[in-house]
Amino acid sequence: MRFALADIPVPMVFATHRIIRDCNGEFAALFGFVRAELIDQSFSRLYPALADFVRTGQMWRSHLPGGQVYYDERIMEGAGGRRFWCRVNGRSRHGVDPFAEALYCFEPMNRPVTEATVTGRQRQILTLVAQGKTNAAIAAEIGLSKRTIEAHRLRMMRSIGVRNTAELVAWFSASYHRQDPPGAI
Structure with missing residues (x-):
């Protein structure tokens, strides 16, 4: 049996080269958008700063070779600038270029974003x-x-x-x- 992305009840997204190609309603809702607003958009739109987007990309490129599952926890930014912590699990279909085709699952975390004195x-x-x-x-x-x-x-x-x-x-x-x-x- 196969399921469409829209049928999966957790926030899921399919991306090519860090561009959102498909996502389900749960993913869009997590960020405060409707699905159509995110299709063909860069993930950079969902990060608090471009530096966070770049740093995360560097880390995932080295830890997400084809077929392996990798995860991290990070702060993301939704519509209206709302920031929140989430755990992201991902798997790539390509061994050489992990961003060529990848599937990600986002899990919101019970952790607030504070203005702590840490970088x-x-x-x-x-x-x-x-x-x-x-x-x-x-x-x-x-x-x-x-x-x-x-x-x-x-x-x-x-x-x-x-x-x-x-x-x-x-x-x-x-x-x-x-x-x-x-x-x-």
Whole structure:
């Protein structure tokens, strides 16, 4: 049995070279759009800043070879500038060019976007730390050195006022806890 994208009850999107070619109503609603407004649009439209779009693309290009599933957690931006956290799972159909044809599932997360004193890169690192990844694994995933990751973590811990990784993750979880964003199930 085969299902059309429109029949899938979770936010799903099919893209070629990071251009939305098809999506279901749930995906469009998550971002506050109707489906037709997103077809043939760049994913860059759904990121808070172009730098976030570029950084995410670099990370996915190196971690989404054909057939493998990759995921991350990130802040996205919907209609009217509404920002929200979501987990994105993706799979490419091409081994050489992971963006040639890819399918993505977006899952809204129960984590608010705050105006914390962390940079976009630090927020990216915090998200990976909260997933239980080591400095070495984070460095390999985002293309930085292990020492750079350690330096970012140390600066965050000092600025936030925590003493260890457990407190850092607890701060991150507490700081980013609220009710589900609009469109969440």
